[in-house]
Amino acid sequence: MNYFSAVAVFFTLICSSRTHLVKEITTEGCSLPADLVAEIRSYQAKVDEIVNAVVNGSHSKEVWQELADFTDDFGNRIAGSENLENAIDYMVKRSQWHNVDVHTEPVSVPHWVRGEESATMLLPRVKKLSLLGLGGSIGTRLPDGITAEVIVVEDFDELKRRASEAKGKIVVFAEKWISYGTTVSYRSKAASSASKVGAVASLIRSISPFSLNNPHTGWQSYESGVTKIPTAAITIEDANLLLRIHRRGIKIIINLKMEAKTFGQKTSRNTIVQLNGTSMPDEYVLVSGHLDSWDVGNGAMDDGGGAFISWYAPILLKKLNLIPRRSVRAVLWTGEEEGLIGAFAYKKAHQDNQIVLAMESDEGTFNPRGITMKGTNKATCIVQEIVKLLGSINATTLELSDDVGSDIMIWANTKVPLAALKNDNERYFWYHHSDADTMEVEDPDVLDRCLAVWTAVAYVVADLSVRLPVG
Amino acid sequence: MNYFSAVAVFFTLICSSRTHLVKEITTEGCSLPADLVAEIRSYQAKVDEIVNAVVNGSHSKEVWQELADFTDDFGNRIAGSENLENAIDYMVKRSQWHNVDVHTEPVSVPHWVRGEESATMLLPRVKKLSLLGLGGSIGTRLPDGITAEVIVVEDFDELKRRASEAKGKIVVFAEKWISYGTTVSYRSKAASSASKVGAVASLIRSISPFSLNNPHTGWQSYESGVTKIPTAAITIEDANLLLRIHRRGIKIIINLKMEAKTFGQKTSRNTIVQLNGTSMPDEYVLVSGHLDSWDVGNGAMDDGGGAFISWYAPILLKKLNLIPRRSVRAVLWTGEEEGLIGAFAYKKAHQDNQIVLAMESDEGTFNPRGITMKGTNKATCIVQEIVKLLGSINATTLELSDDVGSDIMIWANTKVPLAALKNDNERYFWYHHSDADTMEVEDPDVLDRCLAVWTAVAYVVADLSVRLPVG
Numbered sequence: 001m002n003y004f005s006a007v008a009v010f011f012t013l014i015c016s017s018r019t020h021l022v023k024e025i026t027t028e029g030c031s032l033p034a035d036l037v038a039e040i041r042s043y044q045a046k047v048d049e050i051v052n053a054v055v056n057g058s059h060s061k062e063v064w065q066e067l068a069d070f071t072d073d074f075g076n077r078i079a080g081s082e083n084l085e086n087a088i089d090y091m092v093k094r095s096q097w098h099n100v101d102v103h104t105e106p107v108s109v110p111h112w113v114r115g116e117e118s119a120t121m122l123l124p125r126v127k128k129l130s131l132l133g134l135g136g137s138i139g140t141r142l143p144d145g146i147t148a149e150v151i152v153v154e155d156f157d158e159l160k161r162r163a164s165e166a167k168g169k170i171v172v173f174a175e176k177w178i179s180y181g182t183t184v185s186y187r188s189k190a191a192s193s194a195s196k197v198g199a200v201a202s203l204i205r206s207i208s209p210f211s212l213n214n215p216h217t218g219w220q221s222y223e224s225g226v227t228k229i230p231t232a233a234i235t236i237e238d239a240n241l242l243l244r245i246h247r248r249g250i251k252i253i254i255n256l257k258m259e260a261k262t263f264g265q266k267t268s269r270n271t272i273v274q275l276n277g278t279s280m281p282d283e284y285v286l287v288s289g290h291l292d293s294w295d296v297g298n299g300a301m302d303d304g305g306g307a308f309i310s311w312y313a314p315i316l317l318k319k320l321n322l323i324p325r326r327s328v329r330a331v332l333w334t335g336e337e338e339g340l341i342g343a344f345a346y347k348k349a350h351q352d353n354q355i356v357l358a359m360e361s362d363e364g365t366f367n368p369r370g371i372t373m374k375g376t377n378k379a380t381c382i383v384q385e386i387v388k389l390l391g392s393i394n395a396t397t398l399e400l401s402d403d404v405g406s407d408i409m410i411w412a413n414t415k416v417p418l419a420a421l422k423n424d425n426e427r428y429f430w431y432h433h434s435d436a437d438t439m440e441v442e443d444p445d446v447l448d449r450c451l452a453v454w455t456a457v458a459y460v461v462a463d464l465s466v467r468l469p470v471g
Numbered sequence: 472m473n474y475f476s477a478v479a480v481f482f483t484l485i486c487s488s489r490t491h492l493v494k495e496i497t498t499e500g501c502s503l504p505a506d507l508v509a510e511i512r513s514y515q516a517k518v519d520e521i522v523n524a525v526v527n528g529s530h531s532k533e534v535w536q537e538l539a540d541f542t543d544d545f546g547n548r549i550a551g552s553e554n555l556e557n558a559i560d561y562m563v564k565r566s567q568w569h570n571v572d573v574h575t576e577p578v579s580v581p582h583w584v585r586g587e588e589s590a591t592m593l594l595p596r597v598k599k600l601s602l603l604g605l606g607g608s609i610g611t612r613l614p615d616g617i618t619a620e621v622i623v624v625e626d627f628d629e630l631k632r633r634a635s636e637a638k639g640k641i642v643v644f645a646e647k648w649i650s651y652g653t654t655v656s657y658r659s660k661a662a663s664s665a666s667k668v669g670a671v672a673s674l675i676r677s678i679s680p681f682s683l684n685n686p687h688t689g690w691q692s693y694e695s696g697v698t699k700i701p702t703a704a705i706t707i708e709d710a711n712l713l714l715r716i717h718r719r720g721i722k723i724i725i726n727l728k729m730e731a732k733t734f735g736q737k738t739s740r741n742t743i744v745q746l747n748g749t750s751m752p753d754e755y756v757l758v759s760g761h762l763d764s765w766d767v768g769n770g771a772m773d774d775g776g777g778a779f780i781s782w783y784a785p786i787l788l789k790k791l792n793l794i795p796r797r798s799v800r801a802v803l804w805t806g807e808e809e810g811l812i813g814a815f816a817y818k819k820a821h822q823d824n825q826i827v828l829a830m831e832s833d834e835g836t837f838n839p840r841g842i843t844m845k846g847t848n849k850a851t852c853i854v855q856e857i858v859k860l861l862g863s864i865n866a867t868t869l870e871l872s873d874d875v876g877s878d879i880m881i882w883a884n885t886k887v888p889l890a891a892l893k894n895d896n897e898r899y900f901w902y903h904h905s906d907a908d909t910m911e912v913e914d915p916d917v918l919d920r921c922l923a924v925w926t927a928v929a930y931v932v933a934d935l936s937v938r939l940p941v942g
Contacts, residue, residue, distance in 0.1 A: 072715055075598060127546060212683035212907035237909040244543055436683035438708040
């Protein structure tokens with residue numbers, strides 16, 4: 001499997017991961033040795049110490065304040081941008097200020113720049129449409145853009161049936177929201193599907209279940225050998241408006257202007273913070289989130305919250321002088337949005353067998369409920385015992401899933417156990433990849449509880465007498 | 472009280488009305504004559520006929536389709552615009568198509584035009600702010616706009632305390648949302664308050680409890696004798712961002728450009744549809760909503776839904792051949808957003824004593840619960856008996872309030888009983904006066920139930936043997 005197929009496969013995995021998170025499955029048939037259960041339960045005092053430190057104690061609201069300072073200063077951080085590199089420099093300095101070991105590792109990332117863009121319905125009446133070009137899209141010719149008649153379809157099947165009508169037109173996909181995993185195919189495949197039937201551009205209904213007229217961007221890729229056409233997302237409201245008008249048989253004409261352009265690859269960096277273990281420092285629990293974001297909103301939710309609770313876990317442990325036997329390594333991925341680029345680079349550079357548990361929080365840091373996990377029965381049973389220690393913040397659920405995290409899914413076909421933060425993320429896709437992804441989504445108290453879950457699980461797994469079983 | 476004071480008073484009333492709607496008060500101490508109660512209960516079959524006709528019957532989804540056709544064709548409809556007048560012409564023709572009596576009455580309305588507008592934070596980093604100028608605002612000088620340092624305050628008191636810092640600056644009000652009635656004072660008074668301390672422009676946090684980065688406009692008025700300065704709303708997200716940066720002591724500079732301009736008065740029209748009563752045609756139940764909207768979104772919720780269930784009530788009664796003894800008169804107000812202009816004109820032109828009950832739906836057409844009312848004990852007891860007939864759609868609540876409707880509040884100090892549609896409008900202000908006010912807010916089945924409540928109450932009140940008591 002070459003690199004690009006891998007990206008495609010893992011994209012499918014990421015996409016579907018968000019869909020299944022709400023499905024709660026509890027482990028059954030756990031038969032851990034009594035002494036191991038007793039050992040895990042003996043961590044109650046230390047878990048309480050972590051929880052109390054952030055929920056009511058001297059480290060309360062610290063991680064939210066760090067995230068607010070960061071996103072307020074830098075705003076959004078798309079791969080390839082100077083701003084992302086400045087933000088990484090800041091995280092290195094800030095880690096040093098917190099007195100933890102930090103280094104970065106180079107990663108080659110794509111460099112796509114949106115530029116100015118607009119869409120205006122010219123017929124049957126003039127109306128500006130809220131628009132976000134999709135990542136990787138080509139631009140339109142400028143300065144006039146593309147002015148063309150519109151065909152609106154509700155799904156790929158309708159486009160096939162009406163293929164003969166699409167030539168020279170802008171295809172609008174007014175697909176219904178089913179789930180992210182299902183519906184996102186309209187984002188990734190709209191342009192190539194429309195191009196194959198002769199369309200000059202494609203617009204999709206934003207991939208979201210709810211809208212206050214906010215469009216949602218996201219990566220898309222052109223099928224090899226198919227003519228590239230400009231592609232963008234419009235709002236749910238405007239897509240449905242166009243659909244209604246089109247169904248009445250009324251002619252619609254849209255003018256689309258996009259300056260979007262892909263430049264040569266740039267060098268970005270994964271950022272790695274390490275708290276060395278006392279007796280087995282080469283083995284480590286990996287806690288992670290991605291520091292890059294889309295070029296809209298402030299990237300506070302996707303994935304500021306996840307990146308910051310991961311970054312702060314080893315820092316907090318050090319502040320509390322809770323140094324586990326194994327290491328806790330926070331990795332802030334780069335280039336996640338363009339296809340887990342940073343994670344693939346990390347995996348290539350670290351072909352070891354030292355990851356005890358790979359954790360990633362990239363599905364929101366709303367009210368935490370526990371952990372979603374993929375691993376052996378024994379491993380998941382151990383983590384289930386660990387989350388039982390989080391009763392004071394009601395985060396005791398252990399859910400099993402094949403779809404865990406985004407970047408860490410690159411280890412899905414290995415024996416590395418994987419864990420994600422289970423949280424009340426029903427509204428995640430309201431904000432996702434849109435200008436609404438801001439600090440308003442992140443609540444200081446909630447983020448503290450997420451940090452407590454994240455740090456406690458990483459700490460206990462890293463400190464246990466036994467390594468999390470992989471077989 | 473002169474005209475403008477009246478507007479101010481009634482504005483306060485409208486503003487607070489939305490706040491209290493969720494407070495449920497049931498009538499107590501009703502002692503209606505047994506024969507009157509029996510008479511009201513005898514309307515059960517006719518009320519069921521109305522409900523069934525729209526909920527499951529041959530008129531199901533008709534009103535939603537009418538509203539969709541209308542808002543899709545015309546979009547938003549601000550007072551003074553040619554588009555509003557075209558929309559009124561359409562409603563006249565459409566009423567004639569439905570074979571009901573229709574006429575219009577002229578109203579002089581303000582003509583404010585937004586033009587292009589933008590706000591960009593230049594320091595500490597460049598960021599475009601989503602912006603909507605407030606209705607009635609003056610523009611900035613052009614083409615450069617106003618570039619000035621920013622002072623961010625959380626309330627009027629803070630501005631007073633820091634008055635000496637405001638001179639030559641842009642004042643940003645990052646006021647907290649409490650309720651519409653309370654918080655809207657920041658929209659109406661921001662400009663004059665800021666101007667009095669020497670500011671060059673004012674920006675407010677949008678008057679809304681929830682945001683996906685959508686700004687909310689609305690009318691504002693300049694205090695007499697105070698220098699007019701440009702004023703606009705930014706999003707909750709951006710206001711809080713500016714507040715956090717400002718609290719850190721970091722200098723903020725914003726460039727504000729607004730083409731906003733007020734032109735001379737224009738002639739608009741109230742649209743009046745009448746179903747004449749069989750025996751007392753001069754007496755009438757007035758059912759109403761406003762046809763004008765803000766110049767953003769499509770005005771489907773504010774007040775498309777309310778206007779259309781009112782417009783369709785007499786049409787539906789005629790289609791069902793349910794002609795009451797008194798008339799049912801639908802009035803589609805113009806110029807509501809600029810200060811109940813159409814309603815004041817109507818009241819001046821119709822100084823009669825023939826309004827049996829004035830109804831207005833202008834607080835959303837979400838799932839209906841019944842009626843909110845202001846009137847004598849006897850009148851409210853009668854309407855309470857009437858809404859009991861709406862058990863099949865669970866809309867049996869009669870709530871008492873001093874704040875009922877918007878336009879109809881011009882009769883608040885008279886004996887005319889007033890009624891509004893009580894509905895599950897907790898999210899009303901998410902959409903209000905923003906680009907998110909579209910057909911997505913309006914559900915066909917829910918709108919049918921709203922129409923059923925509205926039509927049934929109007930019909931029974933118009934047909935009862937007794938006129939709704941005013942004393």
